[in-house]
Amino acid sequence: MRRTNDLGRDPVGKLVLRLAIPTMLAQLVNVLYSIVDRMYIGNIPDIGGLALAGVGVCGPIVTLLSSFASLVGLGGSPIMAMRMGEGRKEEARRILNNCFLMLLVLSLVLTVSFLLAKDHLLMWFGASEITFPYANTYMTIYTAGTFFALMANGMNNFLICQGFSGLGMATVMLGAVLNIILDPIFIFGLKMDVAGAALATVISQMASCAFVLGALLRKRMPVRLGWGGFDGAIMRRVLVFGLSPFLIIATDSVLLIILNTVLQRYGGPGLGDTLVTCATIVQSYLLLITMPMGGMTLGTQPVVSFNFGAGAPERIKKAIQTIVILCLIFCGVMMVVTYTVSPLFVRLFTSDGEIAARSVRYIKMFTCMIIPLAVQYPLVDETTALGRVRRALFCSLFRKSVFLAGLLLLPYFFGAEATFFSEPIADLVAATVTTILFVRGFPQVLLECTHGGERRVI
16 A cells, blocks of 8 residues: 655646545544434434434534634644754654643633533523523533543644654544444433433543543654643744634634524524524534545645645646545535435434424535535635635635624524525635635736745735
């Protein structure tokens, strides 16, 4: 099996596939973390629908907590990799130690803050009097394990940036597989219901955390985790680097919180909980599209970045074309899946006929513009790979702004169900704007590349 890739000389099409498929599969495994709990919870006898609505309220909050792991992990690992490339191993070790301390402090602050504020937050973010007990149980147990979640997700980036992508993949798979095994044991075998799902997740994250930290402490690790060398300047630089991915993930969470709140408000006492339950299932389905596609586009960024630095514009064009085509094919397949298999997917979460019928309909509404989304994702991520971070961030936040406008306006004028059209409207409008900006700016990027211009961030 081939172990290395020559980013500058290998055939671009095959190179993109070799990088895209493993990262896509890794993200697909990671999706299991997000949806397995929901699948089991939705099938708890008698309370499944309400429990699923309660846990659905927790989902965006859990993602918001995880975004702080990205702030440090995705902020510190590129800097550490640069120092390793420069041969400054001691400086790289200081960066690793500083990031560990940052995650330690963040986990403590977030745990205390969320435990103190969770009652108010859950009611503000879409829980009802009926679903609050389920949301509160899940969130209390999960928040108590924040340290393990942040360490597992954040420190895993420092394994990958040292070339141990296999260990990084093993970290994700260990947690996902363990969670799948423990969920039915705790939820049904021990009759712990929602508490069992949360406990299974925390134990799984604990195992991933122990695996990551154990690997980083091994003698064979090029840059080993230690203690000391703490520096405010290093921490500030990590925060600057990690701000963009943090904002993207955090704003996604905020939008989902608003979605649940809007559905609860406009659905009212009679329909609100049902709509939040359906939205939880819909979001779980959407993750099957967005996370693997995000894995493909992020995993292939090195091809674009390397060839920009090497002054190879034709290889850049070929790489971006290949990535876009790959995403279009993937989304085309998922569109077919939506109209054929989505009822079976929904049945994994609920046996309630009304919830199942509504969820299938809402999935079709929510994903009807995933073909434009197949253009949005690669163009934003490859714009980042070309060093145009501000432009990429604008395109991403513009899409979220359109989505937010839809969340606030559509149900006001057309009723609660119209909320589910916010996503496709945002996908179409944002993809159009992103494509226009990319087509206008790309020739200048290629010109800079051809003339060996210094890479700059705009």
